Amino acid sequence: MAVGNIPFPTMPALDGVRLGTTMAGIKQAGQRDLVVVELPETATMAGVFTRNAFCAAPVQVAKEHLAACREQQQAPRYWLINTGNANAGTGAQGLEDARESCRTLAHAAGVPAHAVLPFSTGVIGEPLPMQALLAGIAPAFNACDSQSVAWEQAAAGILTTDTCTKGASVDVPVGDQRITINGFAKGSGMIRPDMATMLGFVVTDAGIEQALLERLLRETVDRSFNCITVDSDTSTNDACLLAATGRGAHVVSEADIDAFTRGLEQVMVALAQAVIRDGEGATKFVTLEVTRATTRQEALDVAFTVAHSPLVKTALYASDANWGRILAAVGRAPVAGFDVGRVVIDLDEVRLVESGGRAPGYTEEAGSAVMAREEITIRIDLGRGDAGGTVWTSDLSHEYVSINADYRS
Amino acid sequence: MAVGNIPFPTMPALDGVRLGTTMAGIKQAGQRDLVVVELPETATMAGVFTRNAFCAAPVQVAKEHLAACREQQQAPRYWLINTGNANAGTGAQGLEDARESCRTLAHAAGVPAHAVLPFSTGVIGEPLPMQALLAGIAPAFNACDSQSVAWEQAAAGILTTDTCTKGASVDVPVGDQRITINGFAKGSGMIRPDMATMLGFVVTDAGIEQALLERLLRETVDRSFNCITVDSDTSTNDACLLAATGRGAHVVSEADIDAFTRGLEQVMVALAQAVIRDGEGATKFVTLEVTRATTRQEALDVAFTVAHSPLVKTALYASDANWGRILAAVGRAPVAGFDVGRVVIDLDEVRLVESGGRAPGYTEEAGSAVMAREEITIRIDLGRGDAGGTVWTSDLSHEYVSINADYRS
Incomplete structure (x- = not known):
């Protein structure tokens, strides 16, 4: 569906x-x-x-x-x-x-x-x-x-x-x-x-x-x-x-x-x-907006790294506000001279990350409320430049595994 | 397990x-x-x-x-x-x-x-x-x-x-x-x-x-x-x-x-x-051996591209000899000037791919017999040089999704 x-x-x-x-x-x-x-x-x-x-x-x-x-x-x-x-x-x-x-x-x-x-x-x-x-x-x-x-x-x-x-x-x-x-x-x-x-x-x-x-x-x-x-x-x-x-x-x-x-x-x-x-097994439609990157390519690199992370995708499937996985994925993106202290991450209207850690006002309740939605925007402000890029992705569900483990049979 | x-x-x-x-x-x-x-x-x-x-x-x-x-x-x-x-x-x-x-x-x-x-x-x-x-x-x-x-x-x-x-x-x-x-x-x-x-x-x-x-x-x-x-x-x-x-x-x-x-x-x-x-949800232990690459890095790039492919990993989980997914993953690896006509792919002792397509002697039966094993080696001969590299990986199973959708709960 x-x-x-x-x-x-x-x-x-x-x-x-x-x-x-x-x-x-x-x-x-x-x-x-x-x-x-x-x-x-x-x-x-x-x-x-x-x-x-x-x-x-x-x-x-x-x-x-x-x-x-x-x-x-x-x-x-x-x-x-x-x-x-x-x-x-x-x-x-x-x-x-x-x-x-x-x-x-x-x-x-x-x-x-x-x-x-x-x-x-x-x-x-x-x-x-x-x-x-x-x-x-x-x-x-x-x-x-x-x-x-x-x-x-x-x-x-x-x-x-x-x-x-x-x-x-x-x-x-x-x-x-x-x-x-x-x-x-x-x-x-x-x-x-x-x-x-x-x-x-x-x-x-x-x-x-x-x-x-x-x-x-x-x-x-x-x-x-x-x-x-x-x-x-x-x-x-x-x-x-x-x-x-x-x-x-x-x-x-x-x-x-x-x-x-x-x-x-x-x-x-x-x-x-x-x-x-309509992505295979998709239960979520996720928009990744990366802003204040040095170049558009850098913004897309960060967005795709998060979008490809199986751990982020399974957390989205579970509606689990396990935002540490988003942070870890951003951190492994191919960006030279990355100052993570400047990175700000928002989940829809809820601020998740700033100054290298959990945002002061964040509550698990607020994060979980956003993660329960079918359509979610993850905004990642790199604080480095003025380029940006947007990527759309889906989650990783049991249905995805079933579809692809059974596709030819 | x-x-x-x-x-x-x-x-x-x-x-x-x-x-x-x-x-x-x-x-x-x-x-x-x-x-x-x-x-x-x-x-x-x-x-x-x-x-x-x-x-x-x-x-x-x-x-x-x-x-x-x-x-x-x-x-x-x-x-x-x-x-x-x-x-x-x-x-x-x-x-x-x-x-x-x-x-x-x-x-x-x-x-x-x-x-x-x-x-x-x-x-x-x-x-x-x-x-x-x-x-x-x-x-x-x-x-x-x-x-x-x-x-x-x-x-x-x-x-x-x-x-x-x-x-x-x-x-x-x-x-x-x-x-x-x-x-x-x-x-x-x-x-x-x-x-x-x-x-x-x-x-x-x-x-x-x-x-x-x-x-x-x-x-x-x-x-x-x-x-x-x-x-x-x-x-x-x-x-x-x-x-x-x-x-x-x-x-x-x-x-x-x-x-x-x-x-x-x-x-x-x-x-x-x-x-x-002991990879999360692993049911297979897979060795990816890439040979005759131009450099070791190129060999590892190809091996990791295959190892990260969710479609290859779900086919491994299903013991499905859907070798086209291996070929597609090799084909999207970041290798410049790739001549796919020279690529040879073997699954343990079974030849899958040569001359840009399915190897002449290949049978579905032989491929399925290898895919049913718990330990599988995928050999990819790029036919370009004399460097090589080996990567080990696991499959992508329902258990992986369950573990990561439920990890914090």
Whole structure:
């Protein structure tokens, strides 16, 4: 069960964008597991991908195809996404399987193979079940539709251990028009994105030229998907794609770029937070705000050290105000010349730590009251500089162990 | 329950070394929780301490007193160790409490206060219960004895969530004599030592001059306590002390230094492995051997990345040969210019991964048979250079979550 209510929003249709799903039998019988997203010929596209060295075959092929489209000045036209199998750690056969999947959809759609970008998620190291997957491509393609329900079905069709679909939509003024940004994502475990999330797909009807689109994606991913962690495990299949159809208003002026960036960040942060709310076994949604650091990287290093601490995460699960564990985690963060006497730590409105120890006004009762909440903010003021950073994470529960001890069985 | 049988060895008495324990009521009624170790005036001593910035008060005082002894060319004479309270995150009062504890034992023993080094372990952030602790010092001092049972009681008197005592003893030829190295340690959770373990105490009857003793301690700690992890959480209270009484043979020649170093490393590794075997909730003892790395640090980085992966640890707990998680963890290790096509991964005698994917001869049956074992070696050949490193770790079980969700209650 996800922490907090994250209903799937009503997604406005975007001109030229259609989504189709099917139950191809890759994951489990009776579950949507294959998704086709169609984009118009006018679209520009940017992508960020996992930095895991064992990067999955579809990620390699998606990068190749994106580069080929750029080189030949053609629009990438399709995302082909399956769940139930990550096609990672599958060597040369995995690459061939990803390419064959693209060719099959390209043939049905009458586009070149490199106009199809493949994405996979699920168990690592098993060969892609090609018979089921190839057989599912035509039904998914034929089901393509632009209505809101097609977006929600697509969001459902990429889930693995997720317990709910994850979507976000905003509209943003651009000049005297309004543009729309729709996004959906999946992710619950193996979540410590490093350049992207497990899988995130965002489409806008704005017109945005390629280089600008790439910059905006990188910037907003760095403030959303790259600021979350469930379990510190960066996936082999992380990818986040952003397409701009060019059918709506064009984003060119500084003011429009600012407005678009704010809207995009809103969608990205909503999706990233939805991944954490639905983190495997999560019972808490925890915001780590680090302030007065020397650099943003330093702030993030401290935040991630606390967010990855199994002892902090189990204390959160237990609603135990064992704040010494937070202090110990802050203390082991990779920060040079750390003066812990200047560190101030707050748990929501309750001051925990100052002057190297427990804050004078702190009571166990006040700490426990905050820890009992489902949503908690831990604020860490390093007293060193004026940079900051925020990370979102979940707790470590029995359910997490159960999910991951039983995942393949 | 610890993984494997780790009986406490018979400890030979060391001339001039006595150990006393008492039940001071700091931890729980009826449990040994206060330990005094007495060393002779001829002893040299070296120590390594946690690099956690929120370093506990006793660690700060122990470092100060060790430096004061060195400056005044006096031998440190006593280790005063309590469990049940870490005296960490306790600010100025914590420092004063640690100093007062030293003064009290120093008074009873007729030595200067700086000849006493204090150590604490247990819950972080609570004030040290000084009344109970001070009242326990005289009984512990008066109980001092040199017999083997005194060593075992001392090892018992420093435990926290440990389920068993941890000791090791070797004897080593030095010239035509033999010297003895006795050690004991504690640790089960918050185990990712960075300079030392939770607490480790090693005493030899050898004569070793100060600078050499310090070097040998650093070197052997780097190959033992600094190569283990239960949960990646470096403690505020880590310390490892090595004392050489100087009552036995003196270690001076290169050959003697080599022999001593081998013996010392044997004791250190046995203690470090005992900590992992008794890791909180551990059901597996896992050795990560990384070979053909460019540098030892690179090998350790890869080994620790795998050892810290919650997904690898839960798969180990489930005896699930989900080797894709090992591959994904290796792939996210901080290694520049990683060619995953050259990586070979073995699980005991079973080859898992080569050429970027599953090894051709691999069968699920063979992988599952290895994963069902209590003791497993994961070998990762990076195919890049000729350096290597070994790390020991445990799995992540329901019991780990239970222990840490309930620790204070």
